[in-house]
Amino acid sequence: MTEPQKTPLYDLHVELGGKMVDFAGWMMPVNYALGVAGEHKQCREKAALFDVSHMGQVELRGENIAEKLETIAPSAFTKLPENKARYTFFTNPDGGIMDDLIVANAGDHFFVVVNASMRDQDINHMRGLDLAVVELDRALIAIQGPAAEAVVSAVAPVAAELKFMETTIADLFGAECRISRLGYTGEDGYEISIPNARVVDITREFLKHQDLEMAGLGARDSLRLEAGLCLYGNDIDNGTSPVEAQLNWAMQKRRREEGGFPGAERIQRELAEGPARKLCGIKPEGRAPARRGVEVADKDGNVIGSISSGGFGPTYGGPVSMGYIATEFAEPGTEVDLLIRGKAMPATIIKLPFVQQNYKR
Amino acid sequence: MTTYYSEEHEWLEVDGDTATLGITKHAAEALGEIVFVELKEAGDTFDKDDEIGVVESVKAASELYAPLAGEVTEANSTLEDNPGSVNEDPEGNAWFYKIKIADVSELESLMDDAAYKAFIA
Numbered sequence: 389m390t391e392p393q394k395t396p397l398y399d400l401h402v403e404l405g406g407k408m409v410d411f412a413g414w415m416m417p418v419n420y421a422l423g424v425a426g427e428h429k430q431c432r433e434k435a436a437l438f439d440v441s442h443m444g445q446v447e448l449r450g451e452n453i454a455e456k457l458e459t460i461a462p463s464a465f466t467k468l469p470e471n472k473a474r475y476t477f478f479t480n481p482d483g484g485i486m487d488d489l490i491v492a493n494a495g496d497h498f499f500v501v502v503n504a505s506m507r508d509q510d511i512n513h514m515r516g517l518d519l520a521v522v523e524l525d526r527a528l529i530a531i532q533g534p535a536a537e538a539v540v541s542a543v544a545p546v547a548a549e550l551k552f553m554e555t556t557i558a559d560l561f562g563a564e565c566r567i568s569r570l571g572y573t574g575e576d577g578y579e580i581s582i583p584n585a586r587v588v589d590i591t592r593e594f595l596k597h598q599d600l601e602m603a604g605l606g607a608r609d610s611l612r613l614e615a616g617l618c619l620y621g622n623d624i625d626n627g628t629s630p631v632e633a634q635l636n637w638a639m640q641k642r643r644r645e646e647g648g649f650p651g652a653e654r655i656q657r658e659l660a661e662g663p664a665r666k667l668c669g670i671k672p673e674g675r676a677p678a679r680r681g682v683e684v685a686d687k688d689g690n691v692i693g694s695i696s697s698g699g700f701g702p703t704y705g706g707p708v709s710m711g712y713i714a715t716e717f718a719e720p721g722t723e724v725d726l727l728i729r730g731k732a733m734p735a736t737i738i739k740l741p742f743v744q745q746n747y748k749r
Numbered sequence: 750m751t752t753y754y755s756e757e758h759e760w761l762e763v764d765g766d767t768a769t770l771g772i773t774k775h776a777a778e779a780l781g782e783i784v785f786v787e788l789k790e791a792g793d794t795f796d797k798d799d800e801i802g803v804v805e806s807v808k809a810a811s812e813l814y815a816p817l818a819g820e821v822t823e824a825n826s827t828l829e830d831n832p833g834s835v836n837e838d839p840e841g842n843a844w845f846y847k848i849k850i851a852d853v854s855e856l857e858s859l860m861d862d863a864a865y866k867a868f869i870a
Contacts, residue, residue, distance in 0.1 A: 419781070423807075426782075606807060700784040707785075
């Protein structure tokens, strides 16, 4: 095993009481003194700052970047306006998902952010595109929550003018940063790419705002789960198709019709005929959380699916889960049982999300 | 009354062959915010190392294992309605069980206060 890497904010996390763990080869804070539930509520009610520097930031440069990206991802990029970002995923030849990522048209290049655990795979994959693939050695922080606009625009007024999924270059305390209005908590907010040498002092400056607190990976997970957002490796992976994962919205009409991406055969077939299973929200009726791997059964005891992510939703105020369920049982309102520690615990299929997304469109 | 501790971070306040059992402050802090507690019922018997309950925090589920053999005489049902009380007062009001100890000689395998403090240091 190689030693876990540290982000430029590592020492600050420790100084602020972050409980550090190895996550995907990086030492990251699970939570600070406020605790997972407190940080979660802070993000829903005010604003929270997450270090997401472990994610990979890449610039793609060259000719016909959008066309080339369309050969490995089923979203439409050729008409993506400048300074607009799009959620997408790389598919494999079997129609499964290799990773999910964000792609932005940055004018003379495309800016891509990929998951920490899939960084090397994704960079190698993009290197097959006859483009210059430049991995950026920069920090990335996310400021999320209803007060995020006030926090960020106090320093960079242009932040208030951005709409959801828009990106721009702006000056933050004298550093050239990329500010994008997006995130993965279900709340309004920003991800800000910052030169490594400046991220500590810029983070300290932001933290002077009374409505902002640090939050760790624990809250990041419960926030995205309540918001019905997929976590790569849990809810989506090489075996799950985007149709099963209910991600049709990320495959624009032209791409769905024309194909021309890996796994198009399966994906187009599932679009036409419907998938055999669907990713659903599953609400346990009791208080016991149903976590990843818990089997889901119909009322006759037949296994019809399993939980892909589950835990406690601090804003929802109870246990929340997502999982793949056979399509005939995937209708919201269907009553099912969760097989937890040998007991059948009642649950109901619901339409995601558990907590309404709050983006500024 | 003497208090004993297990390596599974339970405390036992013993009076003759009866005891009150809970999880230590150290355990409650390590678990984080507790959101769910599942308990055995009065009358249930258990052997040493049997699973006698489940504690779930925002982070993970943890099983509670019996530090010795015995019988549940009372379960603290307030924990099921207010699991967060385990974080607030784990070594007081948020006890888990009153038990009857099957064999008091099993207490010898447990730690006293000083040994437990050294164990978690």
